[in-house]
Amino acid sequence: MGVDLSYGYTTPDEEEAMIKKIAINKSNQAYVLADSSKFAKVSLCKVADFHQVTMVTNTTKEQSRLTLPYGREHSSC
Numbered sequence: 001m002g003v004d005l006s007y008g009y010t011t012p013d014e015e016e017a018m019i020k021k022i023a024i025n026k027s028n029q030a031y032v033l034a035d036s037s038k039f040a041k042v043s044l045c046k047v048a049d050f051h052q053v054t055m056v057t058n059t060t061k062e063q064s065r066l067t068l069p070y071g072r073e074h075s076s077c
Contacts, residue, residue, distance in 0.1 A: 001032070001034060001038055001041075001043070001047070002038055002040075002041030002042050002043045003032070003034050003038045003039050003040075003041065003050075003055065004039075004040060004041065004042045004050075005050055006050075007042050007046065008046060008047070008048050008049040008050045008052070009032055009034075009046070009047040009048045009049075009050070009053065010041075010042050010043040010044070010045060010046050010047060011043050011044075011045050011047055012043040012044050012045065013045065014044070014045050016045075017045035017046065017047050020047045020048070021047060021048065024047070024048050024052060024053060029054065030048070030052065030053040030054070031053060031054050031055070031056055032048075032053050032054070032055050032056070033055075033056045033057075034055055034056075034057055035057060035058045035059075036057065036058060036059045039059075
């Protein structure tokens with residue numbers, strides 16, 4: 001999975017993206033567990049917008065601002 005401020009949460013696997021989208025849509029509150037190695041990564045298939053889920057991570061808000069740049073290109077499944 002990749003995490004990007006502009007493109008949100010993405011994954012390279014189309015089936016995984018579909019399953020995660022369904023789970024997010026059916027939940028009252030959705031969470032993504034992502035360490036800093038996933039920041040500023042964009043994969044082929046979009047799972048959710050950045051604001052749709054709560055991210056649990058090993059970095060502080062200040063650190064994540066430094067590692068989540070805008071402007072990545074991607075396509076959406």
